[in-house]
Amino acid sequence: MNNEFKIIKTRDKSDTIFVKRYNEIYHSSHGALNESKHVFIQSGLQFIQLEKIRIFEVGFGTGLNAILSYLESLKKDIKIEYTGIELYPLDPELIDKLNFTDFIPKNEQAVFQLIHHSEWNKKNKLAPNFTFTKIQADFTSYQFNNCFDLIYFDAFAPEKQPEMWSLGNFQKIFDALNQEGILVTYSSKGLVKRNLREAGFKVKRLEGPAGKRHMLRASKEIQF
Secondary structure: OOOOEEEEEOOOOOEEEEEOOOOEEOOOOOOHHHHHHHHHHHHHHOOOOOOEEEEEEEOOOOOHHHHHHHHHHHHHOOEEEEEEEOOOOOOHHHHOOOOHHHHOOHHHHHHHHHHHHOOOOOOEEEEOOEEEEEEOOOHHHOOOOOOEEEEEEOOOOOOOOHHHHOHHHHHHHHHHEEEEEEEEEOOOOHHHHHHHHHHOOEEEEEEOOOOOOEEEEEEOOOOO
């Protein structure tokens, strides 16, 4: 593990990672676990009323959103096909030092390891109701070949990675969503809202997780 990355503890006692290159952390300092649950699970996955859900995550990172989605699939007995894209995968040695397994039931902790040790660019069946694919690629040049119901948009902040939050990327996502599909993200910046709306989304500002006033949920509504 090099000095580019540093594990820090957030206010809800869950770990996150500081990245020197961006002078940024992977999750909110107010709580990594709390942010992921609030933004992606409660405002995204729990909002969709489907028995089978296809999820695409922009910014796979630590895999926290993936394992929380897996646990939700068990709790609600729903089938999930999960795909995450990441250009710069984290070193497994660094992942092993995170304390996420402290918040995962003991009988499911092995799945978190499977998520990180599964083969890249290949569909992996981790459980009867959960298939998982992680793609190592640059999302700005990535072309979708499937449609999805839910997008977790979890890139670094717009001021750190402005190319990720472009109108072109949101148009690409809009086209790849099924009707009534949604995108959720922690950012509520004006630029993000404008680009989402221009891409065709109906954008709703929601209450944010601890330490943040707002987040966004954007929907692709049926056009008549």
